[in-house]
Amino acid sequence: MVRKVTIEFKRKEDVKEASKGTYVQEINKRLEEFEEYIEKRDPVQASEKIYKAAEEFLKLLAEFYNILEAREAKLKGKWTRRLLDKASYELGLTDIFDIADKLHVWGFHERSMDIDDANREKL
Template sequence: MPYRINYLQEAKELLERGDAVQASEKLYKVAEEAVKAMASALGLPEAKEANERGRWTLRLLEGAAARLAETIDKRIYDDWDHACFLHVEDFHEARLGVERVRRRLRYVEELLSIARRVLGEKQRS
C-alpha cells in the first residue's frame, strides 16, 4: 500500500516503551489508511465523496468500513471499531494503558492483512 505501513511498527515500539497514547494513534492511522485504500481501490461512493471534498471525514470512513464489511469481509467493521475505540479512549482521553491497547493490536493487524489481500487482488485484476 502506498501509505506509511511503518505506523504499525512504530505503534509496537511505542507500546514497548510504555507510550500507550501515541501507540493508539499510530494504530488508528493504520486502520484509517487501510479503510481509505480499500475504499479508493474499489471505487466506493465514500471514496468518491472524499475525493470531491478533498478530505475524508469520520462519517465517510465509518460508511466505507461498513460497506467494506458488507461486501468484502465482515471482520472489517469490527476491526475498524476497535481502532476507533483506541483513537477516542486512549489518544484523546488517555484511559486505557499499555496492556489494554496491546489487546486491540491484533484487530488492527487483521484489518491491515485484509487490506493487503484486497489491494493485492485488485492489482491482479
C-alpha cells in the same frame, strides 16, 4: 505482534492504482511505530498509530474498489469521520474500524487506557 501489510494484485494496473498516495508504505510505517510505542509502554502514542494504520487501510481499500465514500472524499478533498465509518461498513470492516476507533478515542484523546488495555485490543 502486528504484521506488515502486503497486498498482492493480479494485474499491473492494480498495483499502480493501489500505490497512489503511498498508502501501503504509510500503513507499514504506522504499524512499526505502534510496535515501538508498545515496547516503550506508551499507550497514548500506540493508540494513535494503530488508529492511523487502520484509517489508511480503509482509504486504500475504499479507493481501490472505488466505493461511493471514496468518490465522495475525492470530491470534498478530504476524508471525514462519517465517510470512514460508512466505508468500513461498505467494505465489511466495521469490527476492525470500531476497535481502532475505540483505541483512538479512549487511548489517545481521553488517555484512559494503560498499555495492557491498548495491547489487549486486537485488530
